[in-house]
Amino acid sequence: MSALPVAEAPGHGRALVIRNLVKEYRKGQPVLRDISLSVSEPGIVAIIGPSGTGKSTLIRCINRLVDPTSGSIMLGGTDLAKLQGEALRSARRRLGMVFQEYNLVERLTVIENVLCGRLGYVPVWRAWTRRFPEEDIARAFALLESVGLGDFATRRADQLSGGQRQRVGIARAVMQEPDLILADEPTSSLDPKTSVEIMELLAKVGRERNIPVLVNIHNVALARRYALRMIGMSKGLVVYDGPPAGLQDSHLAEIYGGEGWME
Amino acid sequence: MSAPPVTAGGGLRARAFPPNWPLRLGAVLFVAYVIYAAGIVDIRWERFVQGLGNGARFLGRMFPPNVAPDKMQLLAQGMLESLQIAIIATGAGVLLALPVGLCAARNLMPLPVTILARGLIALCRTFHPVIVAILFVKAVGFGALAGILALIVATIGFIAKLIAEAIEEMSMKPIEALRAAGSPFLSVVIMGVVPQVLPRFIGFAAYQLDSNLRNSALVGLVGGGGIGATLFTAFQRFDYDFVLTIIIAIILAVMAGEILSAFMRRVYQDEAPSGEVKQGASGPVWHRFTAAERGMRLAFWAVAALALGWSVQTIEVIPEFLYDAPAQTVDLFARMWPIDWAYFPKTVQQALIETLHTATLGTVLAILMATPVALMCARNISSSLWVNTLGRFILVATRSVHTLVWALLFVAVFGPGALAGVMAVAVHSIGFTGKFLAEAIEEAKPGPIEALRAAGAPWRSVLLKGFWPQVKPAFLAVSLFRWDINVRESAVLGLVGAGGLGVALQAAMDNLYWDQVGLVLVVIFAVVVVTEIVTATLRAKVI
Ligand SMILES: Nc1ncnc2c1ncn2[C@@H]1O[C@H](COP(=O)(O)OP(=O)(O)OP(=O)(O)O)[C@@H](O)[C@H]1O
Ligand SMILES: [Mg+2]
Numbered sequence: 001m002s003a004l005p006v007a008e009a010p011g012h013g014r015a016l017v018i019r020n021l022v023k024e025y026r027k028g029q030p031v032l033r034d035i036s037l038s039v040s041e042p043g044i045v046a047i048i049g050p051s052g053t054g055k056s057t058l059i060r061c062i063n064r065l066v067d068p069t070s071g072s073i074m075l076g077g078t079d080l081a082k083l084q085g086e087a088l089r090s091a092r093r094r095l096g097m098v099f100q101e102y103n104l105v106e107r108l109t110v111i112e113n114v115l116c117g118r119l120g121y122v123p124v125w126r127a128w129t130r131r132f133p134e135e136d137i138a139r140a141f142a143l144l145e146s147v148g149l150g151d152f153a154t155r156r157a158d159q160l161s162g163g164q165r166q167r168v169g170i171a172r173a174v175m176q177e178p179d180l181i182l183a184d185e186p187t188s189s190l191d192p193k194t195s196v197e198i199m200e201l202l203a204k205v206g207r208e209r210n211i212p213v214l215v216n217i218h219n220v221a222l223a224r225r226y227a228l229r230m231i232g233m234s235k236g237l238v239v240y241d242g243p244p245a246g247l248q249d250s251h252l253a254e255i256y257g258g259e260g261w262m263e
Numbered sequence: 264m265s266a267p268p269v270t271a272g273g274g275l276r277a278r279a280f281p282p283n284w285p286l287r288l289g290a291v292l293f294v295a296y297v298i299y300a301a302g303i304v305d306i307r308w309e310r311f312v313q314g315l316g317n318g319a320r321f322l323g324r325m326f327p328p329n330v331a332p333d334k335m336q337l338l339a340q341g342m343l344e345s346l347q348i349a350i351i352a353t354g355a356g357v358l359l360a361l362p363v364g365l366c367a368a369r370n371l372m373p374l375p376v377t378i379l380a381r382g383l384i385a386l387c388r389t390f391h392p393v394i395v396a397i398l399f400v401k402a403v404g405f406g407a408l409a410g411i412l413a414l415i416v417a418t419i420g421f422i423a424k425l426i427a428e429a430i431e432e433m434s435m436k437p438i439e440a441l442r443a444a445g446s447p448f449l450s451v452v453i454m455g456v457v458p459q460v461l462p463r464f465i466g467f468a469a470y471q472l473d474s475n476l477r478n479s480a481l482v483g484l485v486g487g488g489g490i491g492a493t494l495f496t497a498f499q500r501f502d503y504d505f506v507l508t509i510i511i512a513i514i515l516a517v518m519a520g521e522i523l524s525a526f527m528r529r530v531y532q533d534e535a536p537s538g539e540v541k542q543g544a545s546g547p548v549w550h551r552f553t554a555a556e557r558g559m560r561l562a563f564w565a566v567a568a569l570a571l572g573w574s575v576q577t578i579e580v581i582p583e584f585l586y587d588a589p590a591q592t593v594d595l596f597a598r599m600w601p602i603d604w605a606y607f608p609k610t611v612q613q614a615l616i617e618t619l620h621t622a623t624l625g626t627v628l629a630i631l632m633a634t635p636v637a638l639m640c641a642r643n644i645s646s647s648l649w650v651n652t653l654g655r656f657i658l659v660a661t662r663s664v665h666t667l668v669w670a671l672l673f674v675a676v677f678g679p680g681a682l683a684g685v686m687a688v689a690v691h692s693i694g695f696t697g698k699f700l701a702e703a704i705e706e707a708k709p710g711p712i713e714a715l716r717a718a719g720a721p722w723r724s725v726l727l728k729g730f731w732p733q734v735k736p737a738f739l740a741v742s743l744f745r746w747d748i749n750v751r752e753s754a755v756l757g758l759v760g761a762g763g764l765g766v767a768l769q770a771a772m773d774n775l776y777w778d779q780v781g782l783v784l785v786v787i788f789a790v791v792v793v794t795e796i797v798t799a800t801l802r803a804k805v806i
Contacts, residue, residue: 063717092719103710107732111279116728120719127724130280137279154281169714176718 014076014179015040016062016212021071021081023057031057033236035071039180039229043206044199044213046223046244049233050256055216058233059182062214063095064088076179093120096173098183098202102165104172106158110149113157113168114140117175136175143171147201163194167201174205181205181213188218195219199226220252297627300620304681304762314677321503321676328511329504337505338512341483341493345516347574348410348482348489349475354571355411356418356475357468363419364426365452371430371438380423387420389791393667393755394768394784396482401772402591408580410487412588414475421474425467426460433459465563466528473524480513481665485758498671510664517663530559599781606779610767611786618763618790621681621756622749625688629749630742633693637700643712644704644730654701662694666752670761681762688749688756696745703737704730739805747798754787764790 016039023032031054039045047055060066062073064080073080075091083091096117104113118136119127126132132140144150147167152160157168166186173181183202187195199215203226206213217223223230224244232240232247232255240251366372366380396413403409438455446454483491490509497505638644639654670687677683712729720728757765764787771779 065713065717089719089721092717095717097714097717099710099714101710103714105711105715105729105732106708107735108728109280112728115279116715116720117718119715119721119724119728124721124723124727128727131276132279134275137275140279141275153279172714172718 015074016180016214017072017074018062019072019074021058021061021073022069023054023061023066024069030069031236032061032068035236035238037231037238037241039212039214041228042210042212043228044203044215044226045229045231046227047214047216047231047233048218048220048223048255051218053233054236055233056184059097059184059214059216062180062182063092063097089120093176094179096176096178096181098166098169098173098181098186100185100188102162102169102189104157104165104168106156108157109154110157110160110168111137111140111144111153114143114171114175117172120176140171140175143174144168147171162190163197166190166194166198170198170201170205174209178211180211183213183215185216185218187222195222202226297624300624304617304620304624304685306624306682306685310677310682314682318676321672324501324503325507327504328508329502330508334505334508337493338490338509341490341509342512342516344407344578345476345479345483345489345491347578348407348414348479348487349472350570350574351578352411352414352418352479353468353472353475354567354574356415357422357464357471359415360419360422360426364423365430365456367423367427368430369427370435371456380427384420384423384427387416388424389788390416390784391751391755392417392478393481393485393758394787396487397485397758397768397772398595399588399592400486402595403584403588405486405488405492406580406584407488407578408584408588410479410482410489410491411578411580413482413487414478417478418471418475422467422471425463429460429463430456465560468567469524469527473520476520477517477663477665480516481667484667484671494668495671498675503675510668513668514660514663518659527563595777598777599784601778602781602785603776603778604782606767606771606776606782607786610770611764611783614757614762614764614767614783615786615790617681618753619750621684621688621753621761621763622746624685625753626692626742626746626749628685628689629692629696629745632689633697633700636693636697637704638726640697640701641704643707643709644726654697658694658697658701660694661690661692662698664691666691667755667759670756670759674760679760679762684753684756684761684763687761688753691752692745692749695748696741699741700734700738703734703741706737707733736805740802743798743802743805747794750794751791754790 018038019036021032021035022030024030035058047058049055057066061068062080064083068081071081075094078087078091080088080091105116108116112130115132115136118132122132122136141150141153144153147170149164149167149171152164157165160168169186181202186202187198190198199222202213202215205211215223215227224247227244230240230242230244230247231238232251234255234257239254240247363380363383366376367384369377372380392413395416396409399409399412403412433456437459438451441451441455479489480491480494483489483493484495486492490513494506494509494513497503497509636654636657639650640658642651645651645654666687669691670683673683673686673690677686707730711733712725715725715729754764755768757763757767758769760766764783768780768783768787771777771783
């Protein structure tokens with residue numbers, strides 16, 4: 001695969017700093033209970049934790065698909081938790097998101113799905129008439145090439161396999177020129193080999209674009225292999241935050257509870 | 264892997280989005296046609312503005328609705344008669360539909376019989392109830408009887424088809440068992456077929472009662488009795504405040520009918536019931552229905568019988584006319600033969616083209632107006648309960664007032680002609696089109712929408728790139744389906760002066776040129792059949 005095109009090297013220095021984040025879907029029942037963490041280093045940061053512990057909630061609070069109850073989410077000097085309307089929209093452009101179910105618009109072509117990453121930047125009439133700026137189209141083609149889907153540009157997205165769709169999903173996120181990529185279980189619907197390829201791709205994106213990639217993931221082994229840092233969550237709290245090498249069985253027992261499942 | 268493309272210039276966009284020339288050409292042609300047709304139908308801005316002025320004056324004369332005691336009594340009489348018409352037509356129509364549907368079932372009957380039965384069903388379905396009503400008015404005179412007969416025809420067309428389909432879907436095992444045991448045909452039907460089809464029957468009947476209730480307001484416009492007659496008289500006397508009262512009453516009645524019909528279909532589910540197994544004296548016994556279900560069903564039949572008995576007892580119909588009806592009807596058709604083909608180039612051709620223009624323009628306009636209403640209704644787009652409710656109210660209100668009644672109103676506003684017809688078709692279609700569009704929007708997958716929102720797309724871009732591609736197939740299907748219906752509707756609008764084939768029909772009837780009436784009927788039949796074929800072909804293409 002050829003190198004990802006680097007437009008400019010954004011990212012570095014734009015740290016994500018979360019302080020005292022609390023989220024209650026129902027009053028008095030916090031799902032996230034006082035999360036504080038900061039991420040500034042490029043590369044994969046893996047978030048692990050049992051089902052229902054609030055990993056998705058955390059990620060979705062960051063780009064405000066979910067509204068936090070209290071706390072602050074600072075990115076490059078703005079508090080994302082306080083943004084509304086137009087300001088929120090502009091901020092979201094700098095946060096790429098990759099989904100477990102890919103969330104492509106199935107009846108659009110692959111290239112148009114990638115260009116959807118520019119919808120926050122281009123005026124509506126351009127999106128409508130498909131008159132995306134020339135350099136956007138060139139970059140979309142280059143991105144598709146770099147994720148190995150150069151020949152699929154004009155195919156409809158619903159003709160792709162799961163792994164191919166996720167590559168398009170990643171290309172769409174990168175198309176936003178994000179300062180940070182959020183990925184919610186990007187490999188959970190994929191087979192083991194494809195999962196490795198997708199993690200490889202996410203790691204490469206983080207490296208080459210010099211941005212952090214926050215990944216929710218259930219596969220601890222895969223997380224260890226690609227993450228530069230691991231965050232363990234349990235019952236709405238961060239219980240481990242450090243390098244993969246430092247993650248001991250005792251930590252895993254604390255995160256997931258019990259030890260029987262570790263053989 | 265090949266190198267990234269470095270070419271700049273127009274080539275790259277064309278590579279990303281190769282132009283679809285046939286589609287573009289089709290779109291250009293369609294827009295050109297719409298403009299041309301709008302010119303033919305004489306949709307001009309001045310006329311529209313003038314119409315708005317008239318409309319304001321007209322609305323002023325409608326408010327406040329007239330609730331004087333004598334008017335309320337007229338209203339009550341009309342509504343009561345409509346209800347009686349609907350009940351009798353449903354009862355008699357369903358009874359007659361049973362044998363017809365049986366004969367049309369291909370798994371039970373020999374081919375020639377099914378062809379005959381299916382031909383009869385198609386004939387009943389093709390002609391708009393208003394046309395059937397107008398013919399019966401000529402045959403048996405003004406009044407409820409003509410309305411009842413017209414709605415019986417519509418009921419047979421609808422119910423017999425459903426029954427035939429239900430029979431064709433049923434299990435053949437009990438039938439084969441009965442046949443193998445050497446039962447005579449009638450026993451096979453009574454023991455094998457009826458029990459399997461009857462559970463779905465109540466659902467059909469409930470639906471048809473609802474539909475007949477709406478249409479009973481309609482047949483009166485052409486002399487078939489009921490509230491439609493009251494409405495038409497009020498129009499002719501320029502009692503516009505009473506017109507408003509009647510329209511409000513019709514909307515309320517239609518809404519009540521819809522709720523009742525939905526309730527009945529839920530209680531007496533369309534699908535075969537689950538039944539239950541009980542421990543009887545000699546082992547387990549399977550009951551087709553649970554005790555509660557049996558009670559409900561019994562209650563249904565009792566209420567239905569009572570309502571029918573009451574309606575037949577109290578409706579004002581001169582029985583002699585009924586005995587006379589078959590002879591009169593046959594005589595009517597005899598007078599249409601031979602058909603006056605010479606009438607076609609003179610008048611009918613022009614009227615036919617106008618009808619098609621009316622249907623198409625009306626549908627286009629309806630879609631334009633229904634789209635924003637559908638967006639208001641879709642809960643995944645508008646989260647405000649107020650906006651949802653307002654949208655739903657618009658859908659129900661436009662749908663409850665029939666195209667023909669809208670046509671009466673718009674003729675008063677814009678004057679006679681196809682413009683009134685286009686507006687009537689468009690406004691009435693908002694309800695239907697908007698309802699289906701809103702449903703399609705609500706069914707759109709939330710994932711892609713969320714992805715676009717997460718990318719910071721403005722809401723209009725989310726609509727355009729997230730919702731539209733998902734809704735498009737349903738949108739095209741609904742538009743086509745509605746166009747098909749609107750061709751039928753447009754063919755009768757002329758009866759109240761809103762242009763098209765109905766005008767030619769009315770003129771021929773006023774002059775008692777029955778051979779010309781025959782010609783118009785043949786043309787309407789042909790148009791409806793061709794439209795159905797065209798939409799079926801197009802639908803297969805777009806979906
Ligand atoms: N929209 C919502 N409304 C109410 N409760 C919610 C909502 N979304 C999530 N929850 C609840 O919040 C808790 C955390 O859910 P979340 O999806 O964040 O967990 P997760 O760690 O991502 O789990 P998984 O690993 O299964 O994806 C769960 O108990 C869930 O039921
Ligand atoms: Mg999750």
